Amino acid sequence: MQLELLVSKFQSKDEKAFEALYNMYSDSMHGVIYNIVRDNDIAEEVMQDVFIKAWHNASSYSAKKGRFFTWLINIARNAAIDKTRSKTFKNSKKNLDATFFVDILENQDNLNSQTDAIGIKKFVKKLAKKCIEVIELLYFKGYTQKEASKTLEMPIGTIKTRNRNCINELRNMLDVSP
Amino acid sequence: MTNKEYIESGILELYVAGALSEAENEAVYQKLLKNPDILDEVLKIEAAIIKLTAATSPTDSKYIFPAVKEALGLNTSDSQVVTLPRQPKTNWLAYTGWAASVLLAGGLIWLLNQNRALQTEIKTVEAEINKQHIDNQLLEEQIHTARANLKEANKLLDVIRDKEIIAVPLPGQDVYPEAYAKVYWDKKANTIYLDAQGLPEPPRGKVYQVWSLTLSPLSPTSLGTLDDFANDDNKVFTITNTNASEAFGITLEPAGGSETPTMEQLYTLGAVQTTP
Structure with a gap:
């Protein structure tokens, strides 16, 4: 299904379209959020907040403002940074300023089931x-x-x-085709 | 600026990142609508970024969606499929089934043992019943015999009491004075009942022979030998007598009996008293 059509259906509160979009972008959002909060439970919590917010604010998205992915990743980053x-977060977490997304990739022995994990x-x-x-x-923060x-x-x-x-x-490594 | 130069500028990467201003975004969007090659480039950049960021996801994130739907009140039947357990849950039904099987097997074995024990018991009881049955039969026979004996005794008693029956005592003679016998003579029935209890057991190869006598002239008539003397319990012998006997005598004779009585071996002798 065309992305434009999916987004359009999602904006008219189509649950199936919502789930399809979730499946397309959830791992990406989860990665971005986790990179910021560095905690599984908090990342899960923020994930829920992000997609609830996306559902409620679906009408605010417009293709003129950018890619749907970009709109969504912006919500994710902001929600994670807010967290x-x-x-409570400040009381329990050390300063994360010096950490980068590459730490996660280098320290993860098992990069879940992503087919491109090894390449990345x-x-x-x-x-x-x-x-x-x-x-x-630019992308994670x-x-x-x-x-x-x-x-x-x-x-x-x-x-x-x-x-x-x-x-x-990165694209050469992944041999990306849309 | 050519499309290639536009792409090479790096603006599209910033567009995907969301690092441009609102005005710049709209300008790129207008370019995308008219230039498929630029749109294609954007899609490729986006795909690469999605893969890169997804690689930092600590877990598969599909499991979070049901919670999102629930929070939004979107619990359709489809979402129920998604919420199916991620971790295999303990299959209580199977465990219960196995437990029930074990219990059933145990119960069956117990029942079999019970059954076997009961059958053994039944056999024992049956054997006892059989033994009891045999005992009962023996008892019945004894009763029967006792009754028969009683009947016989009664019959004898009847004979002795009967007025019509003539009682003839046979006292012991010289050869064996302690001997004693008695004849009860039922003339109507032509039968004598000889009570020979007072006779000693005959020596081996000898038998007692019973004689009917008429006195004038003295002539003996054999009434037969008491062959089974030793085995007869009550020593009462029923003998047919059609003679007009005047006396009865018992002699000891060689086995098989004799034609005439051996008077030297006359044990008992008694005369029939003439009825007044």
């Missing part, structure tokens, strides 16, 4: 630190190009081309 700012692990091993930083900030530019102390143009090159490496 890390909550009092290889990719991460070969990945230059500059790639890790930029991917972490949801930084804007300006925020990334400021954090990494490099011009927006450099961020763009560096990110482009890093994602190309």
Whole structure:
């Protein structure tokens, strides 16, 4: 089924469409959320919050504003970051600022059932630190190009081309076709 | 700017990341609508990012969806399928079944043992009943015999009491003075009942012979030998007598009897008293 049609049905509260979209993106959202909160139970909790929020705010999505995936990952990142700012989370968790998504991939012996897990692990091993930083900030943390530019102390143009090159490496590794 | 230059600029990667401004997003969207090659590039970038981010998911996340649906009140029958147990639950039905089988088997074995014990008991009881039955038969025979004996005794008593029957005592003679016998003569029935209890047991090869006598002239008539003397319990012998006897005598004779009485071996002798 066409993504546009699925999204349209989802926006008119079609449960089947909702489930189909969930199955398409849930692992990705779970990965992003887990990378931020670093706790299975909290990640599960945030996952529920994200998809409940998506259902309720489905009408706010518009293709003009971006990809549906982008809309969803934005909700996930924001919900996870909100969680890390909550009092209870701060009391129980150490400072996570220095951690990156690659830690999870490197430390995970069993990358669940993802068929591309091995490829991604290889990719991460070969990945230059500059790639890790930029991917972490742009995709996992949801930084804007300006925020990334400021954090990494490099011009927006450099961020763009560096990110482009890093994602190309990833695509070559995964042999991605849509 | 050509499409290729546009793609190479890296703007599409930022578009997928959501790192562009609202205005930039809408501009890219307009490009996508008109340029399939740019849209194709976006889809490829998106697919790669989805795979990368999914790789950091600690677990398969499908199991979370039922909770989402429940929270939203979307519990359709389909979602029930999703909520089916992720961990295999203990199959209590099977365990219960096995437990019941074991109990049943145990029960059957117990019943078999009980049955065997009961059958043994029945056999014992049957054997006892048989023994009892045999005992009863013996008892019946004894009763029967006793009755018969009683009947016989009564008959003898009747004979002795009968006025019509003539009692003839036969006292012992010289050869054996202690001997004693008595004849009860039923003339109507032509029968004598000889009570020979007072006679000693005859020596081996000898028998007592009973004689009917007429006195004038003295002539003996044999009434037969008491062959079975030793085995007869009451020593009462029923003998047919059609003679007009005037006396009765008993002699000891060689086995088989004699033609005439051996007077030297006359044990008892008694005359019939003429009725007044």
